Amino acid sequence: MEFSARMIAGLVGGTIVGNPETKVDNFAKIEEGRPGCISFLYNDKYEDYIYITQSSIVLVNNDFVPKQEIQTTLIQVADARLAVAKLMQAYESMKPRRKGISDLAFIDPTAKIGKDCYIGPFAAIAEGVEIGDGCILHPHVTVGSNTKVGKGTEIYSNAVVYHDCKIGERCILHAGCVIGADGFGFQPNADKTGYDKIPQIGTVVVEDDVEIGANTCIDRAMMGATVIGQDVKLDNLVQIGHNNEIGAHTVMSAQVGIAGTTKVGEWCMFGGQVGIAGQCTIADNTMAGAQSGIPNTVKKPGLQLMGSPAIEPRRWWKAQAVIKQLPEIWNEFNNMKKEIDSLKKELKELKKQHD
Amino acid sequence: MEFSARMIAGLVGGTIVGNPETKVDNFAKIEEGRPGCISFLYNDKYEDYIYITQSSIVLVNNDFVPKQEIQTTLIQVADARLAVAKLMQAYESMKPRRKGISDLAFIDPTAKIGKDCYIGPFAAIAEGVEIGDGCILHPHVTVGSNTKVGKGTEIYSNAVVYHDCKIGERCILHAGCVIGADGFGFQPNADKTGYDKIPQIGTVVVEDDVEIGANTCIDRAMMGATVIGQDVKLDNLVQIGHNNEIGAHTVMSAQVGIAGTTKVGEWCMFGGQVGIAGQCTIADNTMAGAQSGIPNTVKKPGLQLMGSPAIEPRRWWKAQAVIKQLPEIWNEFNNMKKEIDSLKKELKELKKQHD
């Protein structure tokens, strides 16, 4: 499908500089531009490419002032980043949405499947499951007994949702994620010869508009529910322990791990490989840098944190700068000790002479 | 199914305070109590809830002395934590255990399946496999050729056990775990233009009563076997490298990684995201705090460790407290240098005057 600069400018509310009939049918990064593609420029670092790109159209911010002649057709917008996302969403939404239920899927007779769903080959839908209208379940999705999936949710291949869980509307679950496996609970048995399993009889509730990355794990609660709030975004390989509650709009990068029974606030952002201890409360809008470790409750909202144990980032960076020099500081430190000792001696001597 | 306080007190060896005919049919956390539920109190932090909970029965420790009137029926026991686990186990064990082999499973004709097994849709059981009595293989489980699975083991959806492995009795393998993928072994090829794969012709042995978390990986040995000892508990997303041997009763939290050819003792406990180097030996009862890194052998049993490289926890926490102040200490340090210099000068002056 082809689109003219005129159509695109209309869609994103932009102004055309160049030929409004220029046509494109795909996207390309500005540095990999090709005829028939639309690119964008919102990072000054890439400005040089706009003068040589082969792309037919480039989206730019209104305040962009070219330093040389530009061959390509421009569309000026208030925010090129937002405009390109809007365009890409439009492009994605035009792809035909899969529908129909594969003969090769297993659907228990007691399961209820909504209208206009796609259920791929080898999907396994257990007894009592309810799948909302317009859901897409790719091949090999497994949904355990009595789990409910809200309208318009898409679940990629090999994702597994255990029994009795609840997935909201318009969620995206990527391949291989596991929702509702047992929380990690054991206690020494009576004669201390091994561990007894503490049954995990709770569940997982994933609210609406949540995206869950590939191979991410969200454990079911011991009792009650592990809750993933509305609009939460989890990257790949994240671990959410049992009985956690993650507040709405919180975003976690890949390989973050949250131990059990921790309550994370809304609008938090955690970098990759962050770890948070169990039984903590993390206030709203907490930002934790990559690889940081939070061992305790964070009461004040809006803190930025870095390091393990995590502290204020500027302090952390300064401390790290000192740490880097510790070998030299250590030498100086020992010299200082000697100097103090010799000062003491000299002073003593002097005093003696004086007396 | 309903249970009276009298029946429950009998099961856990408790004393009833209140109406022995009070009936419950489910569990609830004390702070989320509902009529018809049993709750428990073993953490003082939650004591306030016992005076207002809607739950019909609450399990408490014998030594619990109420500070106000309590409406709900109490059952007093020696250890409420143990009693509730016992009850939950009883509750879980009353759920009907799945049985029967799905027509939609693939079972190679040479595979042997024990009595009273459940094998779900799309399970794939390769040639020469032996599955013990009473095993539960959920939909999409894959068991590679000649692998043996012991009696009463439960394997959740999408778990993959490669060929020639051995899984013990009463194990639980959670969704997406991978047992027996190739160990990570490569060496530069003869002309140093790339890597040659070192074939991993060994296997994995998982002993009895082991629980393996979702998406956890246990690599097969180069030669011989990677061994997971009896009663070991691994959380989600754990990495066990090739030729590791993990001692009985050792517990690892999520996202722990152990490089290859390391021998971990019995009764160890590792917090989340701990890393342990290859070719090490870790003594029995070693406890490593979350995110710690162990670069070398730990010879002495029973050590507690923290940080990376890991040291004794109290020392680590004290060092971290100093690190936090390093920016200020750095300033003071430089002031001290100046002061020493000026002391030296003054002293020299004084001496000169004196002479």
Added chain:
Amino acid sequence: MEFSARMIAGLVGGTIVGNPETKVDNFAKIEEGRPGCISFLYNDKYEDYIYITQSSIVLVNNDFVPKQEIQTTLIQVADARLAVAKLMQAYESMKPRRKGISDLAFIDPTAKIGKDCYIGPFAAIAEGVEIGDGCILHPHVTVGSNTKVGKGTEIYSNAVVYHDCKIGERCILHAGCVIGADGFGFQPNADKTGYDKIPQIGTVVVEDDVEIGANTCIDRAMMGATVIGQDVKLDNLVQIGHNNEIGAHTVMSAQVGIAGTTKVGEWCMFGGQVGIAGQCTIADNTMAGAQSGIPNTVKKPGLQLMGSPAIEPRRWWKAQAVIKQLPEIWNEFNNMKKEIDSLKKELKELKKQHD
């Protein structure tokens, strides 16, 4: 199948010391030697075993000089490590390679399958897919629409390759890995009430001879392609963010995470749990120790790095040695301050007396 010492010596270019007709049919570690097995010795640490091993043949380096009598037949070679890998490869290559397409696989009629492929039960091959000659797709592999897989590639169970990706020749994809899930891209929506998804319309290109570990995730690009260079080796549970480009021959241990739009050079080696920030460039031959964190671009090739933020390893180890003593240093530091103060006082006094 049995092999004589004579045949093996011929294969690896070795010299026999002992009986050239000694026969073996399997491998064993020297410390677990059994009759009928071949073992190897290339680590002095294991030398004691060569005098007592039950193995029938042992491969040793030419420069090995026994300190006592040896019962077993030796084969001397220039490099025992290379020779054993060569032998194991020969052993592996003699195993019959699986062929044939299971009736229980789903293959879209528009997909093209090469010659001599194996496609296991419940594999799901979508429309427009092309699978090269001699590929092995184990049970439950999912290949999304229009993805191309090169000749001789092996994909293990439950691996998922999303749509429109390209996998090279002779690659090995281990169980549960996910190639081509959406990159992690969101931006606050116009009225700041939540996040908009930035569609990820790019793809993943995996070049030839790449090995990808179990449950490892490689995200598709926002635009363009995430590229995994030729001969790259990724261990288990690794995270490769969107738009990363990983240079040829780079090796990453388990649980490494690379944030988005980072370019990693050739021949790099990253230890377990390393994290690298987004939008960086890492020079060729960079070596990063386990658990290190690289927050910025590394311009100079061949650097070794350690710690988080990563610095030169010797400096890091020295700094860590000082950190370990910080509690004592802190005490001394405060004593020094006091001593300087009392020195100042004494000096002042002395001066006064002097005046």
